[in-house]
Amino acid sequence: MAAATALVLGGTGEGRELAALLAGVPGLRVLSSLAGRVANPRLPVGEVRVGGFGGVDGLVGHLRAEGVTALVDATHPFAERITANAAAASARTGVPLLVLRRPGWTERPGDDWTWVDSLAEAAAAIGDRRALITTGRQGVGAFRRGLARMVDPPDEVAPGVRVLLDRGPYTLDSELDLLRDNDIGVLVTKDSGGGMTSAKLDAARALGVPVVLVRRPPLPPDARTAASAGEAAAWVRARLG
Template sequence: MAHVLVLGGTAEARRLAGELAGLPGVRTTTSLAGRVARPRMPVGEVRIGGFGGAAGLADWLGAQGVTAVVDATHPFAGTISAGAAEAAGLTGVPLIALRRSGWTAGPGDRWLPVDSLAGAAALLPSLGGRVFLSTGRLGLAAFADLDELWFLVRTVDRPRPPLPRQAEILLERGPFSVPDERELLLRHRIEVLVTKDSGGDATAGKLVAARELGLPVVMVRRPPPPAGVTTVPDIAGVVRWLSGLPGFPGFPGSAGSFEADKCP
């Protein structure tokens, strides 16, 4: 039996697990890092917690007879993705990365791209005194010394210190509509938005609202995937890739050419 390990935590990972569930000859296990207190659970087998680095993951792949790995983690989960690439190299288990497309600035957008949260923090004092910080609960220490600014920090789970001294914490989980995001920005008199280029529709409403209100958006660029890892933007690409592996059964609707990007 083919055994697929899905490194999950995203909506795409949950949909992929559902796509693979019940297919004859395929066992699917979704791995969640355990960083979210109440994760949305996929169908099928689920494993929660780390593997103990690349070596631990390699041992697990061998012990569980994994025949393919799909890295469907968040685009900014660089440590997990690097560990998956290393483990795949150690074991020879095929690996593919599922990465939703990033956002693209359009007419009227005032985006300021940066490479890190530290780079975003360096820009803020010149952009406005009231900041909507929508970058997740990790890495907020980059903004902790900006005492003169006020922050609205939105996360799924409560973040841990260090945090900005002037901060209101908003615990919410998307998706968020454009009208709701516009009302949020107006109610808190936000002057600048900081976010990561996560892509997808669930949290894109804030970008539309910022455009409508003429607000600058500090956009943290994605880190590149590990070198040599094949990357596809959708579940259909993953299914086509799996269908082409030795020992995997055919998948309904998987016909068609396989197109993917491979990072240099």
């Protein structure tokens, strides 16, 4: 039986990379957990569970039942509730928590960015411009019009919003074509960071299309963080001692 168990709350490229880095580490069992909100998700290597825990109490029970000795929150930067639950469960059980968050995007010369704090503010910032909305299926309800790209269809969408189902990674050429062909006047996105979907920002810069970015929610107070899967893997390995 493994001497230690790492639970990775995943669903991101960093979570999959971390699971791969930890696979085969002597004395370590790695369990990845996915929320199950995306159909046909990309699965990490190793042991995987899919579905929510049922709040803080459910996560606490899972940590204890599985003998988890290290917890890594490698969820999406905007998965605020999951991150808060992980922090609360860590505090109640004493299981150490690391929050793995890739860096956000950085404005470059030629960018025309407007930062907002919520999807409602983003919707208000669009004005009369035709928008490409890339904030995900769960946030599309905040918008009354525009072209919304997402992986899975939303539960509900306003009559003025057209849905485009597509999955990245995207290329600069395909993003340029999308902006031109749909006469996009503004791009709306969250500050997710990473390279998988950053081509849309490059395309907007090249075409002079303004961008409205939603800021990330704050992390729990005193959260221990890592910016890469490599850093997180080193932290988990250090817990083996």
